[in-house]
Amino acid sequence: MKKTKIISIILAVALAVGGCSAFNGDKKEEKTSDTKKTYSEKIQLAIQKPSTISPITNTDESVLNVLNLVYDGLFELNKNYNAIPKLVKNSKMSSDGKQMDIVLKDAKWHDGNPVTADDVAFTVSSIRSNKTSPYNYMVQNISDVVVNGEKNLTIKFKNNAAFAKENLTFPIVSKVQLSGKDINNVDANKVGNGVYKIASYSDREGISLEVNKDYYGDIPKSAMNINVNIVPDEDTIVSTVEALESDMVKADSDNLSRFQNSRFDIKSYEGRDYDAVIINQSNLLLANANFRKAIVSAINRTAIIENGYMGHVHSVNIPINSKSKYYESSIKNMEYSTENAEKYMKEIKINKKDKIKETQVNATNKPNNKVNSSSGNNKTNSSNKPSSSGNSGGSSNNTGTSDNSGSDANQAPSGGDSGTQNSGGSNAGSSSGGESAGNGAGGEARILDSSEETRNTVYSTDEDKEEFEKIADENNDSVIAKNLVRTTNNNKENANNQNNNAANNNQNSNNQNNNTTQNKNDAANKKTKKEENPYYTEKEIKTMINSITLKIIVNRENSERVKSANMISENLKAVGIKSKVVLLDSLGMQKSLANRSYDLAVTGWQISSIPNITEIMKAICPNDAGLNERLGKIQGATSEEDIKKIYADIEKYCIDNALFISIGVKDNYMIINKRLKTDLYMNDYDQYRGIEMVTPSK
Numbered sequence: 211m212k213k214t215k216i217i218s219i220i221l222a223v224a225l226a227v228g229g230c231s232a233f234n235g236d237k238k239e240e241k242t243s244d245t246k247k248t249y250s251e252k253i254q255l256a257i258q259k260p261s262t263i264s265p266i267t268n269t270d271e272s273v274l275n276v277l278n279l280v281y282d283g284l285f286e287l288n289k290n291y292n293a294i295p296k297l298v299k300n301s302k303m304s305s306d307g308k309q310m311d312i313v314l315k316d317a318k319w320h321d322g323n324p325v326t327a328d329d330v331a332f333t334v335s336s337i338r339s340n341k342t343s344p345y346n347y348m349v350q351n352i353s354d355v356v357v358n359g360e361k362n363l364t365i366k367f368k369n370n371a372a373f374a375k376e377n378l379t380f381p382i383v384s385k386v387q388l389s390g391k392d393i394n395n396v397d398a399n400k401v402g403n404g405v406y407k408i409a410s411y412s413d414r415e416g417i418s419l420e421v422n423k424d425y426y427g428d429i430p431k432s433a434m435n436i437n438v439n440i441v442p443d444e445d446t447i448v449s450t451v452e453a454l455e456s457d458m459v460k461a462d463s464d465n466l467s468r469f470q471n472s473r474f475d476i477k478s479y480e481g482r483d484y485d486a487v488i489i490n491q492s493n494l495l496l497a498n499a500n501f502r503k504a505i506v507s508a509i510n511r512t513a514i515i516e517n518g519y520m521g522h523v524h525s526v527n528i529p530i531n532s533k534s535k536y537y538e539s540s541i542k543n544m545e546y547s548t549e550n551a552e553k554y555m556k557e558i559k560i561n562k563k564d565k566i567k568e569t570q571v572n573a574t575n576k577p578n579n580k581v582n583s584s585s586g587n588n589k590t591n592s593s594n595k596p597s598s599s600g601n602s603g604g605s606s607n608n609t610g611t612s613d614n615s616g617s618d619a620n621q622a623p624s625g626g627d628s629g630t631q632n633s634g635g636s637n638a639g640s641s642s643g644g645e646s647a648g649n650g651a652g653g654e655a656r657i658l659d660s661s662e663e664t665r666n667t668v669y670s671t672d673e674d675k676e677e678f679e680k681i682a683d684e685n686n687d688s689v690i691a692k693n694l695v696r697t698t699n700n701n702k703e704n705a706n707n708q709n710n711n712a713a714n715n716n717q718n719s720n721n722q723n724n725n726t727t728q729n730k731n732d733a734a735n736k737k738t739k740k741e742e743n744p745y746y747t748e749k750e751i752k753t754m755i756n757s758i759t760l761k762i763i764v765n766r767e768n769s770e771r772v773k774s775a776n777m778i779s780e781n782l783k784a785v786g787i788k789s790k791v792v793l794l795d796s797l798g799m800q801k802s803l804a805n806r807s808y809d810l811a812v813t814g815w816q817i818s819s820i821p822n823i824t825e826i827m828k829a830i831c832p833n834d835a836g837l838n839e840r841l842g843k844i845q846g847a848t849s850e851e852d853i854k855k856i857y858a859d860i861e862k863y864c865i866d867n868a869l870f871i872s873i874g875v876k877d878n879y880m881i882i883n884k885r886l887k888t889d890l891y892m893n894d895y896d897q898y899r900g901i902e903m904v905t906p907s908k
Contacts, residue, residue, distance in 0.1 A: 252437045253886065253904060256447045256456040259413060259440050262394040265381040265402075266336060266343050272447060275897045276438055279419060280402035281381035284312065284330065287819060289479065289891045289899075290533035293375035297325060297382060297403070299361075307370030307848035310378075314361040317426040319384050320400075320407040327363035331355040332385035334365075336393055345380035348820070372847040376820045379895075405429060405902050406436060416440045421902065433902040457883040460897050463522070463770070469881045478522060481878035481894045484529045485519075485771065485814040487778065487871035488830055492806050494564045495758070502868035503544065504554035505810075508785045509778055509871055510546045518774035522877035527861045529817055529826040531875055535850060536821055538858040543865055543872070551785040555755070559745050568758045569809050571792050571802055752786075759788040760809040763802050766793035771812045774873070778810065817875065819895055823857070831869045 257272040265277045286296040295301070299313045317325040334355050337343045351371055356364040371377065387398040400408040405427065406419040417438040421429060439456065441447055450456035452468055461469065461476075469476060489505065491497045496505075515523045524532040527543050544550075560566070746754065760782065764775040772793065779789045789810070794802060802808050815826045824841045831837055840860045847853045864870065880897065882888055888904040 252435050253901065254437055254439065254455065254457045255898075256439045256441050256450045256459070257417075258443060258447070263396060263399045263408075263411065264383075264394045265399070266333070266345060266383060267340055267393055269342075269344050272444070276417065276419075277381070277402075278404070278896045279406040279436070279898060279901065280404045280408060281383070282317070282402075282404045283381050284378040285375045286379055286899075287376070287893055287895055289893050290535075291480075291482075291531040291817075291819075291821065291893055292533070292535050293379060296379075301375075303371075303374060303849070305848065307367070307372065307374070309364055309366045310371070310374055311364050312362070314363075315426050316361075317403055318424055319386070319403050320422060321384075321387070322424075323384070323386055324360065325382065325403050326360045326385075327355075327357040328360075329382055329385045330363055331357055332389065333380070333382045336383065336388070337380060340393060348377045348380050351377065370846065370848050372844060372853055373820050373822060379819060405433075409435075413440060429902055432905045434904060434906070436901070451881055451883070454883065457886055458898070458901075459881050461879045461881050463520075463879070466879060473884055475882045475884055475888075477880045477882060477888075477890065478877040479880065479892055479894075480524050480531055480533070481876055482531070482817040483814055483876040483878075484526075484817050484826070485523070485774075485812070485873040485876060486529070486830060487873065488803075488808075488811040488813060489868075489870055490569070490806055490809055490811070491831070491833065493567075493569055493809055495560070495566045495754070496809060498558055498560060499867055500554045500558045501755075504551045504558075504785065505782065505787065506544045506868040506871055507547050507554060508551040508787065509781045511543070511871070511873065512546065514774045514777050515874060518777055519770050519873070519876065523874040524877070525872075525874040527865060527872050528857065529815060529823050529830075529872075529875075530821050530857070531817065534821055536854050536857050538854065538861060541858060541861050541865065544868065548785050555752075555785070556748055558748075558751050560751060560754075561744055562746055563744075566754055566758065569761050569807060571761050571763060571794075571807050755787060759790050761792050762789050762810040762812065763792045763794055763799065763808040764812040765796060765799050767796070770876075771814070775812045778812070814876075823860070827860070831864075834867075834869060836863060836867070837869065 255276065257276055258270055260268065260270065260273045262268050263273070263277065265274075265281045268274055268277060282296045284296060284298050285293045288294050297314055297317055299315045301313070302311045304310070312327075312330075314325060314327065314330075319325060334349050334352055337345050337349050338352075340346065351367050351369055352365060353368045354366045356366065358364060365374075365378070367374070382403065383399070384401055384403075387401045388395065391398050396411070400411060402408070405422055405425050407422045409418040409420045411417045417440075419436040419438065421433045421435060423429075439450065441450060447456070448459050448461060448465055448468075451459040451474075454473070466476060487509075489496050489502055491502075495501055511525070515521060515525060525543075526532050526537065527541060528537070530537050532539065762775050762779055764771045766772060772791075775791045779791050782789045792808075799811075799813065803811060803813065815829070817826075822844060824844055827837065827841055837860070840856065840863060843856050844853065847856060864872075878894055880890065880892060882890075885907055886904050887907045888901075890898070890900045890903070892899045
């Protein structure tokens with residue numbers, strides 16, 4: 211009986227627990243179902259907490275990409291980074307490039323008001339007055355915005371605007387909403403003119419974006435609304451996509467491995483990170499065009515792109531996107547050829563007065579890894595090292611491993627001339643008007659400094675003898691005193707005649723000797739000038755090249771560049787050029803680049819939204835007169851065609867003179883959850899461009 215009772219109690223408890231579990235399970239399943247439904251109906255994005263949602267003062271990239279969906283500009287950059295009309299219906303540039311007439315499209319703000327020319331003028335003024343705006347540089351050349359009506363305006367420029375359209379890609383804000391208010395006012399900045407409008411916003415709930423049904427452009431009926439979650443930091447944004455809580459994120463190559471599975475699509479697109487190899491022409495050997503051509507010919511750029519960058523680089527010859535309307539892709543770079551490299555090395559001419567020195571890398575970091583180098587052991591003395599100081603240096607042993615350390619001190623030979631200085635003295639003698647001994651002609655007195663010469667001297671009087679003895683005593687010349695010849699008054703005239711004849715004979719003999727010596731010297735000089743070669747011979751240059759090791763610096767934290775640097779070193783070894791890869795941290799790279807203490811540097815820049823290559827080109831090759839002359843023409847361009855011609859000329863000039871080694875523009879990556887079907891046409895400034903075309907996968 212007791213057992214039956216106990217079992218009944220257990221069953222009752224089990225039923226109670228089971229019933230409770232079943233009830234809670236239904237609720238949980240219902241809640242999960244609602245979440246999935248909401249998730250599937252909206253595109254899920256994530257951003258860091260905004261400090262502002264003002265499109266003209268925000269500087270956070272994740273927030274910018276969302277605000278780009280809410281606000282349009284006069285122009286926008288397409289996937290090829292070319293400026294195309296957005297709010298602009300049509301535009302016309304003046305022949306002098308100093309003003310643009312614009313007619314706006316019939317666009318509306320999200321509050322229903324029309325987008326007007328006054329809004330454009332207000333936006334330019336607001337950006338100009340906010341110095342920290344990321345668009346401030348775009349309005350610096352604007353002198354005035356003239357409103358010619360609701361949809362018509364004229365933008366005037368201080369100087370001819372070579373890149374007017376690219377400079378007018380900043381977002382336009384509402385004068386009605388923001389006039390007289392703080393530029394960062396949250397409610398005023400909720401009203402945009404783009405394809406999406408802000409339905410709600412809070413720091414806790416995030417941003418809810420709805421499709422703008424009144425948008426002036428074409429929107430597919432299938433366009434999905436967007437939910438934007440706010441997360442603590444950039445790493446969390448990536449993690450939310452990995453956890454399937456968010457649908458899209460930009461990722462770098464280091465994060466790709468986290469998404470290489472069946473749940474994600476990885477879409478690559480041309481970014482704006484440009485890599486190149488700088489050649490330091492302050493090194494006199496690298497200042498030689500033929501040596502640079504030998505280096506460029508020896509380097510296999512195709513292999514570097516395929517293996518160093520895994521093919522995710524768009525090859526270009528100058529720092530500009532490969533599909534830019536300003537880039538001339540038909541111009542071919544110098545071909546990879548070890549034969550050509552060797553030919554160029556034979557054509558090197560270096561003047562003997564130019565002293566080739568080995569570069570000492572100036573770095574501040576400590577080693578933490580090693581990479582093999584192509585160079586063998588190489589010893590050089592201090593005369594082969596560059597100098598920025600006056601200290602003389604000792605010998606340097608270059609080992610066959612990559613160097614990732616550096617010295618702050620520059621060892622160098624002394625700055626003075628190496629030749630000895632002649633010790634010279636003034637001619638001793640008097641400037642009196644008396645005649646010199648043994649010579650009837652007037653002039654400087656000659657002090658005798660040879661006892662042999664003294665024996666052959668005859669004095670006419672005792673007074674002459676006494677004078678000479680006085681001089682001899684002053685010069686402590688005892689030999690002179692012992693060899694004096696006495697004479698009398700009777701043979702004075704004969705002695706004088708003999709002396710004069712002897713002097714004349716000596717003078718004639720001296721003249722003959724001088725003429726003979728001069729003739730010999732002239733002949734020797736002519737022969738020397740004829741035979742002297744002011745340039746090093748081919749053999750001497752080869753010895754010179756073999757005696758130095760080129761330093762290739764690279765940021766050790768960038769695996770693509772490190773791999774490429776070692777490939778370059780191997781390429782150079784194949785043509786007999788020694789090199790050593792020096793791995794530096796970011797600070798070491800900055801210092802070495804600033805001090806130009808390197809031979810080759812594998813480095814990079816970010817291309818601006820304004821495709822003016824001047825700044826990057828001057829950083830790559832700062833002192834080339836021909837390049838600077840061509841770069842100076844860019845600002846004077848008045849049309850897109852002008853710029854294209856100037857860029858083609860620069861491209862060809864850089865290739866012909868082997869000024870640097872262009873690698874190309876690197877790809878970026880967008881990770882997309884496969885639950886969505888998309889064919890985005892984004893760029894690095896507008897990563898969600900075309901998101902209205904996204905649909906759920908079936």
